[in-house]
Amino acid sequence: MNRVLAHTGARYPILQAPMGWIARTPLASAVSRAGGLGIIETSSGETAACQHEIRQMVALGLPFGVNLPIRFLKDDAMLRFVCEAGIRFVTTSAGSPAKFIAPLHAAGIKVYHAVPTLELALKCVDAGIDGLVVEGSEGGGFKNPEEVSTLVLLQAIRERSSVPMIAAGGIVDGRGMAAAFALGAEGVQMGTRFVASAESPVHAHYKQAIVAADATGTWVLNKKSTPCIRALKTSFTQVIHDAGLMPADTFKGIRQVYFGGEMDAAPALAGESAGLIHEVLPVARIIEQTVAEFHAISARMGAMAAAASFG
Numbered sequence: 001m002n003r004v005l006a007h008t009g010a011r012y013p014i015l016q017a018p019m020g021w022i023a024r025t026p027l028a029s030a031v032s033r034a035g036g037l038g039i040i041e042t043s044s045g046e047t048a049a050c051q052h053e054i055r056q057m058v059a060l061g062l063p064f065g066v067n068l069p070i071r072f073l074k075d076d077a078m079l080r081f082v083c084e085a086g087i088r089f090v091t092t093s094a095g096s097p098a099k100f101i102a103p104l105h106a107a108g109i110k111v112y113h114a115v116p117t118l119e120l121a122l123k124c125v126d127a128g129i130d131g132l133v134v135e136g137s138e139g140g141g142f143k144n145p146e147e148v149s150t151l152v153l154l155q156a157i158r159e160r161s162s163v164p165m166i167a168a169g170g171i172v173d174g175r176g177m178a179a180a181f182a183l184g185a186e187g188v189q190m191g192t193r194f195v196a197s198a199e200s201p202v203h204a205h206y207k208q209a210i211v212a213a214d215a216t217g218t219w220v221l222n223k224k225s226t227p228c229i230r231a232l233k234t235s236f237t238q239v240i241h242d243a244g245l246m247p248a249d250t251f252k253g254i255r256q257v258y259f260g261g262e263m264d265a266a267p268a269l270a271g272e273s274a275g276l277i278h279e280v281l282p283v284a285r286i287i288e289q290t291v292a293e294f295h296a297i298s299a300r301m302g303a304m305a306a307a308a309s310f311g
């Protein structure tokens with residue numbers, strides 16, 4: 001039995017990543033309806049709005065999860081709300097999940113923490129985490145400046161722990177999913193792929209910028225300070241790249257990027273995976289194609305194993 005399916009209740013072990021303002025009911029419900037697992041964000045810090053989104057998802061009766069970015073939570077209001085909302089799956093990120101695990105477990109909720117390093121993964125396992133979202137440096141959004149790729153990080157963690165792993169960073173389809181499973185993952189999480197989906201709420205300019213980008217179309221920025229991020233190469237991020245650091249108010253225009261399509265109002269977060277995304281597709285097509293490709297590749301690998309051949 002696939003443990004990610006057992007823990008989430010989804011039909012397929014394909015998660016939509018938490019993304020501030022973007023990962024709300026329209027996108028999350030499309031993913032969950034298509035058999036994946038939608039995740040509702042709380043990193044926007046808009047407590048009332050996020051609680052409304054969570055209530056809407058509960059009312060829809062679809063499996064889904066909530067992300068709690070520990071460092072960005074102002075108080076424990078969101079934690080308490082989640083514990084009482086009838087949710088079965090939470091991902092935590094940005095900080096130590098140690099204090100969150102006991103109350104979430106008491107509410108019957110499975111907890112996976114997003115980790116960019118082996119060291120943090122082992123701390124989470126010691127603290128009693130149920131699973132890990134293994135986030136390689138290819139991924140979009142906030143990053144650890146000590147870059148470890150998804151390919152290496154999955155193997156490094158699997159060498160030292162047997163907890164379920166959801167691979168994130170660089171995955172857009174069944175090829176990436178099959179590769180992640182070969183390295184020990186039992187699920188995948190996609191961010192950039194779902195940003196460029198028909199049901200994603202972001203402006204068409206953002207989706208088209210992802211489609212237009214190639215695999216070298218992003219930068220890791222602000223590596224010497226915090227937060228370190230991966231974002232599309234734009235005129236706005238060129239300035240940060242050249243300066244080597246990011247002003248404190250860098251994200252003030254993020255909603256203009258997301259919803260106004262002003263690509264130079266703030267960093268347009270995206271992963272290297274943008275180079276693998278060639279068209280905006282409906283969420284259901286993305287998930288169907290991912291599952292079909294995953295099974296086709298698994299069958300090819302199985303045939304190779306059966307024939308003791310290499311192709």
Ligand SMILES: Cc1cc2nc3c(=O)[nH]c(=O)nc-3n(C[C@H](O)[C@H](O)[C@H](O)COP(=O)(O)O)c2cc1C
Pocket residue numbers: 017018019020022041043044067069093135138139140141142168169170171189190191192193195268269270271272273
């Ligand atoms: C536009 C965008 C916004 C993101 N915002 C958040 C966020 O608010 N909180 C978070 O934990 N991760 C955030 N991430 C990271 C994703 O959760 C995920 O780890 C990442 O997208 C995976 O890599 P991929 O983009 O190659 O699929 C964001 C990613 C993107 C592309």
